[in-house]
Amino acid sequence: MNCLYCGAPVLINDVCSACGLKQEYLIKAWNTSLYYYNTGLEYARIRNLTGAEEALKAALRYNKANIDARNLLGLVYYETGQVFEALAEWVISSNYQPEENLAARYLKMVQGNQNKLSAFDQAAKKYNLTLHYAQQKNFDLALIQLKRVLNANPRFVKAYLVLALIYIQEGNLDKAKKALQRVLKIDKYQPQAHYYLEELSKNEKHYTSRSTGMEYDDRFDLKATDDEDTEEEELDEEENAKRKIREIIERGAAAEDIGGDQNLEVGSYQEIKYGKHNVLYLAAGLLIGIAAMFFLVMPARVRKISEENMDLKTSYSMELSDKNITIANLQDNNGKLQSNLDTLKQQMEMMAEENSAGSVNDTIMSGVQAYMEGKHQDAIAALGGIDLTDGNLSETTKNCIQTIVNGCSDELDTCRSAGMTAYGAENYQEAINQLQIFCNLKPEDAEARYNLAKAYENVGNVEAANRLYQDINTRFPDSDYVTTMYQ
Amino acid sequence: MINFDEEIKKFQPAVEMEQLENNIYKNDFNDVADVLIEVMKQAQQPPQNYE
Numbered sequence: 001m002n003c004l005y006c007g008a009p010v011l012i013n014d015v016c017s018a019c020g021l022k023q024e025y026l027i028k029a030w031n032t033s034l035y036y037y038n039t040g041l042e043y044a045r046i047r048n049l050t051g052a053e054e055a056l057k058a059a060l061r062y063n064k065a066n067i068d069a070r071n072l073l074g075l076v077y078y079e080t081g082q083v084f085e086a087l088a089e090w091v092i093s094s095n096y097q098p099e100e101n102l103a104a105r106y107l108k109m110v111q112g113n114q115n116k117l118s119a120f121d122q123a124a125k126k127y128n129l130t131l132h133y134a135q136q137k138n139f140d141l142a143l144i145q146l147k148r149v150l151n152a153n154p155r156f157v158k159a160y161l162v163l164a165l166i167y168i169q170e171g172n173l174d175k176a177k178k179a180l181q182r183v184l185k186i187d188k189y190q191p192q193a194h195y196y197l198e199e200l201s202k203n204e205k206h207y208t209s210r211s212t213g214m215e216y217d218d219r220f221d222l223k224a225t226d227d228e229d230t231e232e233e234e235l236d237e238e239e240n241a242k243r244k245i246r247e248i249i250e251r252g253a254a255a256e257d258i259g260g261d262q263n264l265e266v267g268s269y270q271e272i273k274y275g276k277h278n279v280l281y282l283a284a285g286l287l288i289g290i291a292a293m294f295f296l297v298m299p300a301r302v303r304k305i306s307e308e309n310m311d312l313k314t315s316y317s318m319e320l321s322d323k324n325i326t327i328a329n330l331q332d333n334n335g336k337l338q339s340n341l342d343t344l345k346q347q348m349e350m351m352a353e354e355n356s357a358g359s360v361n362d363t364i365m366s367g368v369q370a371y372m373e374g375k376h377q378d379a380i381a382a383l384g385g386i387d388l389t390d391g392n393l394s395e396t397t398k399n400c401i402q403t404i405v406n407g408c409s410d411e412l413d414t415c416r417s418a419g420m421t422a423y424g425a426e427n428y429q430e431a432i433n434q435l436q437i438f439c440n441l442k443p444e445d446a447e448a449r450y451n452l453a454k455a456y457e458n459v460g461n462v463e464a465a466n467r468l469y470q471d472i473n474t475r476f477p478d479s480d481y482v483t484t485m486y487q
Numbered sequence: 488m489i490n491f492d493e494e495i496k497k498f499q500p501a502v503e504m505e506q507l508e509n510n511i512y513k514n515d516f517n518d519v520a521d522v523l524i525e526v527m528k529q530a531q532q533p534p535q536n537y538e
Contacts, residue, residue: 019524021520021523021524026520029518029519063518063520064517088507091507092511124504125503131498135495135496156501158501162495165489165495168491169491192494195489
């Protein structure tokens with residue numbers, strides 16, 4: 001067996017060989033320590049935190065290495081807002097038992113949030129300053145500081161007690177009672193709070209009379225203790241801490257069977273997850289932006305585009321209508337102009353025919369005049385342009401011309417001979433000139449017409465040549481000059 | 488009756504962050520075993536002669 005205190009072997013007389021302690025005393029001391037720990041645990045379960053603190057301190061006096069008692073004492077301190085006292089207990093606990101110790105986890109959780117730890121430190125400093133102001137009766141400054149202290153550390157029992165004391169001193173009993181009720185909510189059997197409340201109920205008139213002539217101070221109003229919403233939020237935040245205190249209670253209850261009734265509440269020290277919040281804010285911002293785009297910007301944009309399209313369509317329709325009207329007008333004008341043109345053409349043709357008839361008459365008259373003057377050659381030259389086979393010539397005109405032709409037969413023979421000679425000499429143009437006069441005035445000479453056709457053919461006037469070939473075939477079908485060899 | 492001056496004297500200053508280390512050393516008080524060892528040590532010392 002080894003010594004419970006130093007670990008050295010124990011002698012047969014139950015005394016440690018190294019430290020000399022009798023093991024019986026040590027066992028009794030450790031049992032007493034466990035007894036006080038269990039007592040403190042029971043007190044903590046019924047929220048008698050002051051009683052729990054005293055019992056746990058006693059447990060540590062009998063065995064300073066009672067880890068569970070020390071850890072629970074730290075939790076009691078933390079619950080009553082004494083954060084650095086709690087940290088001290090947990091540090092000592094971790095020092096005694098570095099492994100498998102809940103205190104290490106508590107330390108990590110509290111020290112992990114440096115912002116909150118710094119706020120607790122500032123609250124402790126301001127509380128100390130408040131005590132200084134209160135001792136100097138400088139209640140205004142004390143109340144201002146207390147407001148800041150309780151905002152940073154809302155479970156600081158001592159601060160509530162000082163606040164209540166100041167309110168009592170100022171005669172503001174309602175607020176004092178409210179502060180004391182808040183204390184009793186954290187620590188049900190807090191003796192100072194009970195003492196102050198008892199005194200207030202006994203001597204209320206006395207404390208109220210103090211406020212006569214004093215201005216009511218409403219600078220710092222406590223939140224209502226029955227504010228259930230606030231309480232629920234606090235309870236949610238403290239769920240983790242509750243679970244931890246249950247664990248240590250169950251661990252430390254080795255000497256006694258602990259029931260399942262867990263009404264103990266402790267302070268909160270949950271770390272704020274800023275990164276998660278940032279992502280949420282970013283996602284919410286994006287959603288709001290997209291929604292605003294969808295519901296505000298897009299409809300206006302679509303409406304504007306629709307209006308532009310409608311305007312464009314209207315302008316195109318108007319332009320198309322104008323064009324159609326213009327086209328209809330132009331078509332109408334075109335029809336009128338075409339009819340005018342046709343009318344003018346007919347008039348021109350009629351005038352040309354009248355001019356032509358006039359010209360033939362003039363030619364005949366000049367031919368007749370030359371013949372009557374005895375100028376037979378000139379008469380033939382003047383009449384040579386008139387074809388006696390022309391259907392337009394009247395019978396009178398034909399007879400007149402025929403009379404002149406009979407009178408000028410010698411000159412016509414000469415003309416025929418000159419034409420034949422020119423044709424024989426392959427002077428086709430001269431042959432055409434002479435033979436054309438002869439054939440016009442003597443249309444019954446098939447040979448002369450044939451030679452004239454050949455002369456035309458040789459100069460390339462195929463149309464005139466064919467006309468003459470057809471005439472020969474029609475009027476002289478039995479002659480030797482009938483031919484089908486023309487083009 | 489509540490005497491403010493007497494009551495406010497009962498409130499001790501809170502421990503601040505800078506005082507944490509000192510508080511740890513101060514808080515690690517002796518338990519019964521330490522006291523017994525100290526008593527035994529004193530008992531083993533020869534009695535001092537006082538003039």
